[in-house]
């Protein structure tokens with residue numbers, strides 16, 4: 081370790097660099113991303129209004145925040161058991177799982193699983209190719225598990241905005257997160273899956289339950305904490321669901337009890353309401369995305385876009401000769417070359433002064449001040465993301481408190497997603513900001529996995545899907561044509 085005196089002079093140096101930067105043109109760019117508490121309150125208030133629009137009988141068609149009813153009306157009680165298949169599609173990988181719940185869900189969960197990559201071309205190909213690939217992965221999995229002769233019920237976590245008609249009828253509203261397969265938008269995803277399975281003809285599945293990942297997260301956390309009534313994802317995409325009073329869900333018949341609403345808050349701002357806080361870099365990210373003009377809020381927040389925002393900002397600073405002595409690199413000029421995970425790595429490297437392997441990897445010639453500026457840029461972009469999420473979450477919590485006529489709301493948020501889990505300061509900043517913006521709400525955060533690493537991630541995926549499956553099956557087991565209450 082360097083002697084204390086050299087550590088001291090090092091930190092003095094960094095401090096003086098920071099001071100100098102604060103007054104520099106670099107800061108003028110960073111300021112574009114800094115949202116005051118007042119601004120965040122406005123964002124939160126706007127989302128609250130849009131949520132009400134999304135729930136309205138006559139206003140939901142045009143609402144940017146879709147507020148999709150999930151038909152999940154209660155959290156599970158943990159007594160369900162049986163054998164299930166589960167599919168999980170929403171990121172770059174697709175997962176197939178076999179779940180056997182023997183006893184109490186929290187204790188005995190036996191399962192096998194398999195990950196199938198979805199090649200990028202397939203994400204942009206035809207729907208038929210995608211569903212044939214899914215059916216093939218499922219078939220291979222069944223063979224490997226010796227399950228081919230069985231007709232198991234299937235839970236499908238499909239993490240895209242869907243208008244859920246019934247539990248096994250779900251119309252894709254639009255693709256997000258880099259997917260754009262033709263012939264799927266406006267179609268029933270369960271039907272497309274079943275058709276692909278029938279085209280193969282080598283196996284069959286039982287009843288199907290469709291679920292969004294936010295709902296799965298809320299339900300799986302609900303097993304550990306009964307007061308978990310919000311599910312939130314901050315990963316490749318972002319979204320949240322929560323238990324809404326039925327009397328507020330004007331687009332669904334009935335006044336009693338609660339229903340889980342998938343907000344699809346990623347679409348917040350699609351009517352231009354966030355224009356005042358979008359920077360030139362956000363506009364560029366949107367313009368060059370495969371779905372320009374939609375999922376505005378998501379594009380300012382989630383893992384699919386944060387790295388690109390940082391890259392564009394670094395490029396601009398370099399072109400303005402404020403970084404890397406004005407020398408960009410081919411790599412830095414290449415879209416998507418700055419991965420979102422680099423942000424976490426850069427921000428984690430505070431202790432390793434001056435050591436920035438990522439910058440060298442991007443073929444940039446950097447000095448200590450450059451490294452410091454890059455860190456500030458990453459910090460600023462990720463911090464805005466955390467604060468915007470906090471504003472959105474505060475909108476939900478405040479709304480729940482007021483609708484329930486409570487002086488204080490005590491609730492738990494089940495959370496998942498790489499940005500929330502992997503970034504060194506994200507969760508802390510989000511939580512601190514929510515406390516400020518929703519002072520009458522006591523919110524506990526429960527990450528939907530207990531450990532780290534692949535094994536735990538898999539258990540989480542299983543829990544997500546299977547809990548929902550089980551819950552729905554609980555309903556199916558007793559159904560006599562009554563509404564899908566679970």
Ligand code: BGC
Nearest residue numbers: 239240241256313317318319
């Ligand atoms: C989708 C949501 C999903 C979220 C997180 C968004 O792009 O629209 O349905 O919950 O990503 O995966």
